[in-house]
Amino acid sequence: AQSVTQLGSHVSVSEGALVLLRCNYSSSVPPYLFWYVQYPNQGLQLLLKYTSAATLVKGINDFEAEFKKSETSFHLTKPSAHMSDAAEFFCAVSDSGGSNYKLTFGKGTLLTVNP
Amino acid sequence: EAGVAQSPRYKIIEKRQSVAFWCNPISGHATLYWYQQILGQGPKLLIQFQNNGVVDDSQLPKDRFSAERLKGVDSTLKIQPAKLEDSAVYLCASSLRGRGTEAFFGQGTRLTVV
Numbered sequence: 001a002q003s004v005t006q007l008g009s010h011v012s013v014s015e016g017a018l019v020l021l022r023c024n025y026s027s028s029v030p031p032y033l034f035w036y037v038q039y040p041n042q043g044l045q046l047l048l049k050y051t052s053a054a055t056l057v058k059g060i061n062d063f064e065a066e067f068k069k070s071e072t073s074f075h076l077t078k079p080s081a082h083m084s085d086a087a088e089f090f091c092a093v094s095d096s097g098g099s100n101y102k103l104t105f106g107k108g109t110l111l112t113v114n115p
Numbered sequence: 116e117a118g119v120a121q122s123p124r125y126k127i128i129e130k131r132q133s134v135a136f137w138c139n140p141i142s143g144h145a146t147l148y149w150y151q152q153i154l155g156q157g158p159k160l161l162i163q164f165q166n167n168g169v170v171d172d173s174q175l176p177k178d179r180f181s182a183e184r185l186k187g188v189d190s191t192l193k194i195q196p197a198k199l200e201d202s203a204v205y206l207c208a209s210s211l212r213g214r215g216t217e218a219f220f221g222q223g224t225r226l227t228v229v
Contacts, residue, residue, distance in 0.1 A: 009155075032215040043119070043206060043220035044158070051215040090157055094215055102171055103148070103208075103218050105157035 002027045002095045004074075006106035014114050019063075019078040021109045023091035026072065032094035033074045034103070035065055039087045047089075050074060061085070086113045117141065119221035121207050127227045133195035136224045140188070140209030147184055148218060149192050150206040158206055164190065165212065197228045 007022040025031050032051050036044040048059025055067040065076045074091060088108045095102040120139040128134050140147050145166050150158035161180065163171040166187040175182070179198070184190040194201055204225050208218040 006157075034217075036220075041222075043222045044208075044218075045220070046217050049215065049217065101146075101213065101216075102160060102163060104160070105150075107157045108155075 001104070002029075002031060002093045003104060004033075004091045004093050004106040006089075006091050006109050008109055009107065010110045010112065012112040012114060013081045015083055016080050019076070019081045019085065019111065021076040021089050021091075021111065023065075023074045023076065023106060024072050025074060025091075025093050027093065033065075033067065034092040034094070035059065035063070035074075035076050036090045036092060036105075037087050038090065038108075044090065047076070081111075081113045083113050083115065086111055119207055119209055119219050121205075121221035121224055123224055124222065125225050125227075127229060128197055130199055130228050131196040133193065134197055134226060135191055135193045136205050136207075136226075138190045138192070138207030138221060140190070140207070141219055143211070144209035144219070145187070145212045146210045146216075146218075147190050148206075148208040148210075149182055149190070150208065152204045152206055152223070154203070161192070194226075197226075199228050202226055202228045 003026045005024045034049045035047040048057045050067045058064045090108045091106040147164040149161045152158045161175045162182045164184040167184045182192045204223040206223045208220045210216045210218040
């Protein structure tokens, strides 16, 4: 089965600093990868997804992620953090079991933004 | 476009009681998921429906959890009897069929078992 590993359960940055959230995947086939964000007491919202087109994927709120096959990584970045970015972020991989595609999530990374 | 609707938002029950959660997916979405999210962890898939058929329930504790999707639209997840370790947020999501399609999530139901 495919899986994702998120390095760092908690990342803290200052407002205006670079945000880097790490995700590595395990897959025997070309993966479909996703980043979701979860604000307090909310469901998950899609930030961006990689589906084998461009390796650099741009998402909402200036987030982007780069698919690196050689490193089996799909790290999420944002050049300048805002206070409103504070949330939990989840990396996910689309797993194929025959024709049924299961979405498997990592354990999440909590982002704190300090003023 | 209306999103995924879930109810209730919050539920507190005593252990050994039963509870049910309801989900109404986005219109036209064939795939429906129920996830369990324990505090501090990522969502764990409990069951996945394709229309009204179950395609994956490998992580559903079938001795106490059950789910159905009537007519391929609404879905209900039930726990009977509840245990303390069932305290979690239960998320419903739906998507169009196919790999790489986005799953849209409801706001979840926060269950506390005391």
